[in-house]
Amino acid sequence: MQRGFAAALGTWRTKEGPLARSLSAAVREAVVDGRLPAGTRLPSERELARTLDLSRGTVVTALTLLRDDGWLHTRHGSGSVVRLPAQLTERTTPWSLDRGGAGDADLDLTLAVTAAPHEAYLAAVGRAVERSAALLVDSGVATPGLPRLRTLLAERYTRSGLATRPEQILVTSGAQAALTLLLDHLHTDRRAPVVVESPTYPGALAILRRRRARLLPVPVTAAYGWDTEHLAETVRGKGPQLAYLIPDFHNPTGAHMTAPARAAVAALAERHALTVVVDETMRDLDLRTPPRPEPHLCGARVIQIGSASKVLWSGLRVGWIRAGAALVRELARNPLQAQLSPPPLEQLIATELLHEGEGDGLDEVLVDRRSRLRAQRDHLAGLLTETDWTYTLPDGGLSLWLHLGGDTTATELAARAAKRGLAVSPGPLFAVDRATLTHHLRLPFTATPDVLTRAVGLLR
Amino acid sequence: MQRGFAAALGTWRTKEGPLARSLSAAVREAVVDGRLPAGTRLPSERELARTLDLSRGTVVTALTLLRDDGWLHTRHGSGSVVRLPAQLTERTTPWSLDRGGAGDADLDLTLAVTAAPHEAYLAAVGRAVERSAALLVDSGVATPGLPRLRTLLAERYTRSGLATRPEQILVTSGAQAALTLLLDHLHTDRRAPVVVESPTYPGALAILRRRRARLLPVPVTAAYGWDTEHLAETVRGKGPQLAYLIPDFHNPTGAHMTAPARAAVAALAERHALTVVVDETMRDLDLRTPPRPEPHLCGARVIQIGSASKVLWSGLRVGWIRAGAALVRELARNPLQAQLSPPPLEQLIATELLHEGEGDGLDEVLVDRRSRLRAQRDHLAGLLTETDWTYTLPDGGLSLWLHLGGDTTATELAARAAKRGLAVSPGPLFAVDRATLTHHLRLPFTATPDVLTRAVGLLR
Numbered sequence: 001m002q003r004g005f006a007a008a009l010g011t012w013r014t015k016e017g018p019l020a021r022s023l024s025a026a027v028r029e030a031v032v033d034g035r036l037p038a039g040t041r042l043p044s045e046r047e048l049a050r051t052l053d054l055s056r057g058t059v060v061t062a063l064t065l066l067r068d069d070g071w072l073h074t075r076h077g078s079g080s081v082v083r084l085p086a087q088l089t090e091r092t093t094p095w096s097l098d099r100g101g102a103g104d105a106d107l108d109l110t111l112a113v114t115a116a117p118h119e120a121y122l123a124a125v126g127r128a129v130e131r132s133a134a135l136l137v138d139s140g141v142a143t144p145g146l147p148r149l150r151t152l153l154a155e156r157y158t159r160s161g162l163a164t165r166p167e168q169i170l171v172t173s174g175a176q177a178a179l180t181l182l183l184d185h186l187h188t189d190r191r192a193p194v195v196v197e198s199p200t201y202p203g204a205l206a207i208l209r210r211r212r213a214r215l216l217p218v219p220v221t222a223a224y225g226w227d228t229e230h231l232a233e234t235v236r237g238k239g240p241q242l243a244y245l246i247p248d249f250h251n252p253t254g255a256h257m258t259a260p261a262r263a264a265v266a267a268l269a270e271r272h273a274l275t276v277v278v279d280e281t282m283r284d285l286d287l288r289t290p291p292r293p294e295p296h297l298c299g300a301r302v303i304q305i306g307s308a309s310k311v312l313w314s315g316l317r318v319g320w321i322r323a324g325a326a327l328v329r330e331l332a333r334n335p336l337q338a339q340l341s342p343p344p345l346e347q348l349i350a351t352e353l354l355h356e357g358e359g360d361g362l363d364e365v366l367v368d369r370r371s372r373l374r375a376q377r378d379h380l381a382g383l384l385t386e387t388d389w390t391y392t393l394p395d396g397g398l399s400l401w402l403h404l405g406g407d408t409t410a411t412e413l414a415a416r417a418a419k420r421g422l423a424v425s426p427g428p429l430f431a432v433d434r435a436t437l438t439h440h441l442r443l444p445f446t447a448t449p450d451v452l453t454r455a456v457g458l459l460r
Numbered sequence: 461m462q463r464g465f466a467a468a469l470g471t472w473r474t475k476e477g478p479l480a481r482s483l484s485a486a487v488r489e490a491v492v493d494g495r496l497p498a499g500t501r502l503p504s505e506r507e508l509a510r511t512l513d514l515s516r517g518t519v520v521t522a523l524t525l526l527r528d529d530g531w532l533h534t535r536h537g538s539g540s541v542v543r544l545p546a547q548l549t550e551r552t553t554p555w556s557l558d559r560g561g562a563g564d565a566d567l568d569l570t571l572a573v574t575a576a577p578h579e580a581y582l583a584a585v586g587r588a589v590e591r592s593a594a595l596l597v598d599s600g601v602a603t604p605g606l607p608r609l610r611t612l613l614a615e616r617y618t619r620s621g622l623a624t625r626p627e628q629i630l631v632t633s634g635a636q637a638a639l640t641l642l643l644d645h646l647h648t649d650r651r652a653p654v655v656v657e658s659p660t661y662p663g664a665l666a667i668l669r670r671r672r673a674r675l676l677p678v679p680v681t682a683a684y685g686w687d688t689e690h691l692a693e694t695v696r697g698k699g700p701q702l703a704y705l706i707p708d709f710h711n712p713t714g715a716h717m718t719a720p721a722r723a724a725v726a727a728l729a730e731r732h733a734l735t736v737v738v739d740e741t742m743r744d745l746d747l748r749t750p751p752r753p754e755p756h757l758c759g760a761r762v763i764q765i766g767s768a769s770k771v772l773w774s775g776l777r778v779g780w781i782r783a784g785a786a787l788v789r790e791l792a793r794n795p796l797q798a799q800l801s802p803p804p805l806e807q808l809i810a811t812e813l814l815h816e817g818e819g820d821g822l823d824e825v826l827v828d829r830r831s832r833l834r835a836q837r838d839h840l841a842g843l844l845t846e847t848d849w850t851y852t853l854p855d856g857g858l859s860l861w862l863h864l865g866g867d868t869t870a871t872e873l874a875a876r877a878a879k880r881g882l883a884v885s886p887g888p889l890f891a892v893d894r895a896t897l898t899h900h901l902r903l904p905f906t907a908t909p910d911v912l913t914r915a916v917g918l919l920r
Binding site: 031032035037038039084088089094095111113115116118121122125126129130131132133134135136137138139140141147148173174176177180184203206207209210309313314315316317334335336338339340342343344345346349 | 499554598669
């Protein structure tokens, strides 16, 4: 046990600061890493001191720090047991975005992601395990998706106004996997240009750049939305066959495409044989009360992709493609599909989370997430009233898209923040040319209010 | 409930044959599909008859069939409960390879895969769930792999003679995902040729063809192994920078590369700046008692890839790359990696399966799987003694590579078998040119002895 404990901690001594503090930080990291599972009983103070070659006093101080922060539960006479602090399991902020409590780690606000909805997720895993026996006797090789999951996703589309049959759904390991598969299938002439928004999601840019696709940017701003005139000119002038758009709480601006603009894009696509891949990853993160979703951007030339990653958790690698049944059949035969299809158990967990009427369904999780995110968004907005940075408060999504006033560029600001331990994403990361959007900065509101307060303090 | 039950069955009436038989088949399919979880209580016979619009007699007959085959457990007074027959959970054969018991479905011997090691897998899932709390509070975004999993995989390599540090391991969603990621990274000039074996694994051929890579085949036979002379000439003459080889229980021949041949390949690679990707997916499926593994094919220019898919279960989508730490760091930054990285929970399950000393570890599973596969291999070999088909009995792997005597081509034989309800993979599927190897046929011995008996009966 002692040797296992020391091994689980790793090389914690190399860290700076007092030994007791380093030791307590190492224990926290080991718990969060899964190297020390919650429930692990620690060796006695005496044994710890001997094994780790520390004074008894250092060990006692480290354990006290852990106990005070809720990482250790001590019952008199039966030693100390590692546990996960309640505040970690009851919120939307991932641990990795919030090492603030430790005082010895950086703040990383480059990711706009949430922690898993802890209880609902574990309940869904439990139900999935109960129902997994039938899966386990099968081959486990990739399919277009578990029948029940395809049905639930199709029903979800149908309920939100877009009639869909299960055969129109292909389950993938996320929206990026969906985009990769679609590009492999539809973007076969590598010199063919692809329309994207500017700014747009860096994950999509990375995939498109890796294919060396020529990118045709169409401006989007939070205040005025999509420049559909520019889009129409681009389509007429350059003849692209493919576009990638994020009409629902666009990443990073938070813009939301109006119903007339959606209809115009669909009509343009039809007229010019332009296939539009619509990323609906943020669609369910409508922060208005009640949510007022626009109709889906849809049409004969439109393919929807979605994902549970932003709505539920990035670690649940389940996304999907909604397309014509014929295209879905073709995609299912693409050699890449086998690798971009999530494991059966993961699909079963997603099925359980989507399944209505068993409690802890997606809709119930969403009500809670939306209210937390709304509070965090408004807290962040409040912090920014004293700056000369401007933004349009988004109706949904996970981040604010700031415009910095004065001569400061976002790249300089991000570099200065990095020196003070805060990582943020400057505008050029979201730019097609990597060089413009220098006065913009994306600030996700997926962190807790106190982390946001510290982050804005560091930025100013 | 009744409505749910009818919905779970799907459109079973379209099937041929007597209604009672179709109904019982539909219930079995629904259980195996996960639409009717084991433990589901059926409506009463009267309710079933009414809901499904059948005579009471038909329902009783269908339920009796299900009960006789172990799919239904009836306790007097409390109705019937769906369950999974014991014989399904206690063997290596996936359900989808063996619908023989039903008498109304095809035999599919095109997949060489096994069912999950049921108990060990579920135990590992249980332990993973217990330890998942820490993962769930984190962002869930892709990493190079869970630290503990990378450590266990590195230790496994080190124990088998190839010293490895955790930083040299990148966890992927399988060996094909590993190959895809490596090709995306290393095969950047799409006109550059790639060396492959002939025959070779169709999954790898599909990935390479999708990239339109020019393939340079090197002959491998079960009897004589690798034509290293031909390989050396190809490398000297055509200057390829990349090769994909399966030295351990080569798929489909079962050939096992000798230690001197391994050394020769590694030396050739070093001399000619040839990067060799070595697929070790079958390495642990050594069917000799005791196993006598050759040293790993290794060297400065050699990258190993592996997977739990053949050894444990295809549904556990966990594989890996072993390479230099610098290359692993680069690969982890490739935009494809995020999509080819398995979900954290799946990695935790793999970790628990690999972890020694908690029972049900991989080695324990392997002892059992090897003995079942050995028996199935020998059963298949026994069935073939009365044919004029020849083969070299492989020391490991999952299939026999048959040479058909006479004028019969494998493609004709496969076509005839398909008409009789048996799907098999003819030689050209494994050929670089898709046209040769016409007298070869791959027969996996992952099916149960009685299915193998029926399959060989149909083939002859």
